[in-house]
Amino acid sequence: MSTLLQAVEVCGIIAFACSGFIEARRKEMDLVGVFIVAFITAFGGGTLRDMLLDRRPLFWVEHQEYAILVFVLALVAWPFFSHLRSAAAEKTIVVADAFGLGLFSAVGTSMALEAGMPIFICAMMGVTTGVFGGVLRDVLCNEIPMVFRRGQLYATCSFVGCWVYLGLELLKVSSAVALIASVAVTSLMRLLSVRLNLRLPG
Amino acid sequence: MSTLLQAVEVCGIIAFACSGFIEARRKEMDLVGVFIVAFITAFGGGTLRDMLLDRRPLFWVEHQEYAILVFVLALVAWPFFSHLRSAAAEKTIVVADAFGLGLFSAVGTSMALEAGMPIFICAMMGVTTGVFGGVLRDVLCNEIPMVFRRGQLYATCSFVGCWVYLGLELLKVSSAVALIASVAVTSLMRLLSVRLNLRLPG
């Protein structure tokens, strides 16, 4: 199980790092800027979660290979993303971001549950882990964070996905199934909401 | 005493949450946006204080009823605040914010003192607890934080209120009196400074 959790985390890191590369390249940042944005996008949500839960050492401090992975990806990815056209870049960012959102929301909820947090707090931790990296990326790149853009669901998808995980755990379903179902629900709901322009009443 | 401290904290949470609801509604955010802004406004200052002081678990992680309270308030408040006219909304935010500022500054100072911090640091912690939630609210809603708006006192009120608390504690006055005096001084000074357009020389 803990291997699956780690695999999901690495996938989330890669998905968010990619969204960071592309966004930073669109803003014509140099290599170091691209690395910093990707790093903060990939590790921002998990770092805030670990600080709120008081889990130390932080997951990326313990595993320096995660940080090195993003550094190497930045070196490799950096020459490529400069030629993406704007529409294609936007689409790729939304998709990578949707998967990162799903993956990190599920991981965050699962970790908070393991740490013995009350159940409503577990859902909040899942949303925080999923949403915060993307918020920092958009703030650094001077875009309105997706979570605050009108006419789409974002935090809501993460919130629903977290409760799917918590519900399945309460029903004693295997954790692996709960994790995969939660990731699927969050990511698909997010992509559908962009596609269909779903929104909450406001 | 600790019951009084908790009561003051709950009042501060409600005051700041209200200022968050109204600000977010003015920006036409949807239900989730309103909840997130209210949540971050209400818990931002206290969370930073607890992380700086290394108090764990965080107060809202320990008491999930606080988080649920803000969630329920958001559900209830959300249909109402959309019809507030702009001037009335602005006024309500300033008043709610002034009380939140006073309540949280006093709580923050008191907690830092209990944690055995040096006295100047206690005052800084009070200011941080009082000011930071409102700063995050204004940043999220794309307003200039009140603390940086010209022509008004803000952090200064909190700073004075914190020293009122510390002074009364040093004089061995009962903690309850010190708490109430500090809240009153900060909130009234803030409201007066808005009313009379008081400002420091700059």
Next chain:
Amino acid sequence: MSTLLQAVEVCGIIAFACSGFIEARRKEMDLVGVFIVAFITAFGGGTLRDMLLDRRPLFWVEHQEYAILVFVLALVAWPFFSHLRSAAAEKTIVVADAFGLGLFSAVGTSMALEAGMPIFICAMMGVTTGVFGGVLRDVLCNEIPMVFRRGQLYATCSFVGCWVYLGLELLKVSSAVALIASVAVTSLMRLLSVRLNLRLPG
């Protein structure tokens, strides 16, 4: 050695606080605004480092004299900086910031190494400590953070300086020499890059 480290830290605090005074005065902030900006610039990077490394109490919580020093400096400095002309102010900020960057990068790397972090993480901590205070200053003063301005090296200088420190430590050179060499490399490289308009390919 630990005395030298502390001396370097105090110099970094003063350098960053000065850059904060000047930037805040250019924005015509009042006394409290100037103090807050200087305080956050001077302690922002070190605070983030200590929270990431879980070092408690925080260095400025333990030593309240640091916070009082910045407070007194703000009181003293505040009448002076208002008459600086814009070009001179800009130049002074860049120079003070370059020294702060070098001093804090070296201190951060050294502390992470002492805390037994993996080596790549030590370099990341050095960069974080050096860069973050200045980022907060520029965000608070509504300027584009230097680290994201085009056409200059910033984080890169800090990154190189951190590896100079780590390299010299691995070669068993005395820590004092490593510290001074690292500060010199970072600060000079930063000043040269501004002077010569050096930049990475992007």
